Amino acid sequence: MPFEFDETHLFYLFVAVSVVLLVEAIYLLFFSAASYRNRVNRRLQLMHNQPNRENILVQLRRERGLTSGGDFRLPILSINQLILQSGLTVGVWRLAIFVVIGTIAVFVGALILRGDLIEAAMITVVSVLVLPYLTLRFLRSRRQKKFGAQFPDAIDIIVRSLRAGHPIPIAISMVGRELPDPVGSEFGMVADEVTYGADMEAAMRSLYFRVGQDDLPLFVTAVAIQGSTGGNLSEILENLSSVIRQRFKMRRKIRALAAEGRFSAILLSGLPIVMFFILKAVAPDFYGKVWHEDLTKIGLACAGAWMMLGNYVMYRLVNFRV
Numbered sequence: 001m002p003f004e005f006d007e008t009h010l011f012y013l014f015v016a017v018s019v020v021l022l023v024e025a026i027y028l029l030f031f032s033a034a035s036y037r038n039r040v041n042r043r044l045q046l047m048h049n050q051p052n053r054e055n056i057l058v059q060l061r062r063e064r065g066l067t068s069g070g071d072f073r074l075p076i077l078s079i080n081q082l083i084l085q086s087g088l089t090v091g092v093w094r095l096a097i098f099v100v101i102g103t104i105a106v107f108v109g110a111l112i113l114r115g116d117l118i119e120a121a122m123i124t125v126v127s128v129l130v131l132p133y134l135t136l137r138f139l140r141s142r143r144q145k146k147f148g149a150q151f152p153d154a155i156d157i158i159v160r161s162l163r164a165g166h167p168i169p170i171a172i173s174m175v176g177r178e179l180p181d182p183v184g185s186e187f188g189m190v191a192d193e194v195t196y197g198a199d200m201e202a203a204m205r206s207l208y209f210r211v212g213q214d215d216l217p218l219f220v221t222a223v224a225i226q227g228s229t230g231g232n233l234s235e236i237l238e239n240l241s242s243v244i245r246q247r248f249k250m251r252r253k254i255r256a257l258a259a260e261g262r263f264s265a266i267l268l269s270g271l272p273i274v275m276f277f278i279l280k281a282v283a284p285d286f287y288g289k290v291w292h293e294d295l296t297k298i299g300l301a302c303a304g305a306w307m308m309l310g311n312y313v314m315y316r317l318v319n320f321r322v
Helices: 007-030 032-038 042-049 053-063 077-086 092-114 117-163 168-178 183-195 200-211 216-229 233-257 259-282 294-318
Strands: none
Touching: 042 053, 042 168, 042 183, 053 183, 077 092, 077 117, 077 200, 092 117, 117 168, 117 183, 117 200, 117 216, 117 233, 168 183, 168 216, 183 200, 200 216, 216 233, 233 259, 259 294
16 A cells, blocks of 8 residues: 555654644743743843843834934934834934945846946936835834734723822833833833933823824823823723724724725736736737837836826825824
C-alpha cells in the first residue's frame, strides 16, 4: 500500500507534538502574562529596560519629533504637527534621511526608465512633494481611527477608577498600563507629564495636539471644567463614552451604506489602468507608434489629472463627517 504508516514513527510524532503543546501550555501559564504586560504598548516596552519615567517621557517625545520639553522641533507648524500625529517613532532627522534616500532612488529609477534628465527631475520633484505628504496623512488617519476605536474603553477605565475613589491622574495612568497603542502610550505620557510638574489641563491639551482625534476636545473640556469648577466627572465621562460609541456606530453604518459608491470609484479608477496593461500584453505595438510623441504625453497627463479630480469628487461623495 502506498499510504501505509509505520506505527513506531507515528507514535514518536504524537509524542513530539505532545511535548510541544506541553511547553506552550507552560509558557502561556507562567510567562505569557508578564510578557504581555511588558508589550502592551511602546511606553511599557521602554519601562521594562529603563525604570526612570522622566527619561522615557523624553525619549517618547524625541521619537515623535518633539524636543525634550515637548515643543515642536521644526519651524513649520503644519508639517511638524502632521509628523507628530502620524505616530512615526523614527524622529525628524531619520525621517529626513529616509526622504533623501527615497529621492535619490526615485531619480535614479526614473532616469533609467525614461532616459531623460529633465523628466527624471520632474518626476522626482513631484514624488518628493506628494508621496511623503500623502503617506503621513494616511498614517495619521489610520492612527486616529485606531485611537477613536479604543477611546471609549479608555474612558470606561477612567470612570471605573474614579468611582473606586482614585484621583484623575491615577485613573489616567491606569489607562496607560492597560490599553495598547496608541491610547496606552498617549495616556501614559499624560500621566508622566502630570507627575513631573505639568497641570492636568496643559497635559490634556498636549494630548490633543499629539493625536488630533475629533472626540478628544470633548474629553479635554470635561476634565478642564471639572478641575476648575468641580462636578461629577464620572457621570459626565460615562455619558461621553456612550455618545462616542453611538457616533462610531453611525460612522460604521454610513460606511456600509457608501460601500457601493466606493466600489464604483475603485472600479472606474482601476479599469483604464488594467486595460492599458492588457493591451500592452496582447498587442505590444498598439501604443508603440505614438508613445514617444509629445502630444501623447500631454494627453496622458491631462487624462491622469482628470481621473484624479474625478476620484476626489467620488471620495467626497462617499465620505461623511459625523
